[in-house]
Amino acid sequence: MSGTSSAPVPRLTVITLGVSNLRASIAFYEALGFARKLRATGEAVAFFDTGGTVLALFPWDQLAQDVTLPENPRPQAFRGMTLAWNCRTTEEVDAVLDFAISKGASLLKPGHKTEYGGYSGYFADPDNHPWEVVVAPGIEVGEDRRVHLQD
Numbered sequence: 001m002s003g004t005s006s007a008p009v010p011r012l013t014v015i016t017l018g019v020s021n022l023r024a025s026i027a028f029y030e031a032l033g034f035a036r037k038l039r040a041t042g043e044a045v046a047f048f049d050t051g052g053t054v055l056a057l058f059p060w061d062q063l064a065q066d067v068t069l070p071e072n073p074r075p076q077a078f079r080g081m082t083l084a085w086n087c088r089t090t091e092e093v094d095a096v097l098d099f100a101i102s103k104g105a106s107l108l109k110p111g112h113k114t115e116y117g118g119y120s121g122y123f124a125d126p127d128n129h130p131w132e133v134v135v136a137p138g139i140e141v142g143e144d145r146r147v148h149l150q151d
Contacts, residue, residue: 018060031103090119096133
C-alpha cells in the first residue's frame with residue numbers, strides 16, 4: 001500500500017427512524033411540511049428531504065432486525081437521542097411547537113428560556129422520537145433555512 005492514506009470525509013447523510021405505523025408516520029411528517037422523495041419505495045421505506053440530511057422512516061421491527069438488535073421491549077424512557085429543528089426567533093419556536101402539536105405530535109416541554117441564552121421546547125412524533133425546537137446562540141438559520149455554525 002502506498003504511503004498516502006486518505007481518510008474518508010465524515011458526513012451524516014440519513015437519519016432513519018423506526019416507526020410502528022409507516023403510513024401514519026408518513027402522513028405526520030408530510031403534515032409537518034417535509035417533502036417526501038423516492039416515492040417509488042411505496043410503503044417499504046419513506047425518505048424525506050429536510051434541507052440537508054435525509055430523514056427516513058422504516059418499520060420498527062424490520063429496522064431492529066436489520067441492525068441485529070431486539071425489537072422488544074420498545075423503550076418508553078429517554079433513548080439518548082433527539083432530533084432538532086433550529087429556528088430564527090423565539091416566536092418561531094413557539095409557532096413550530098404549536099404547529100407540530102396540531103399535526104399530531106405530543107408536547108414534551110413547552111418553549112422556555114435556556115441556561116445558555118437560547119430558547120427551546122420539545123415535541124414527540126407518533127413513535128415518541130423527541131424533537132427539540134430551538135433558537136440557540138452561535139447557531140444561525142440562514143435565508144436558505146439551513147443551519148450555519150460559527151467556526
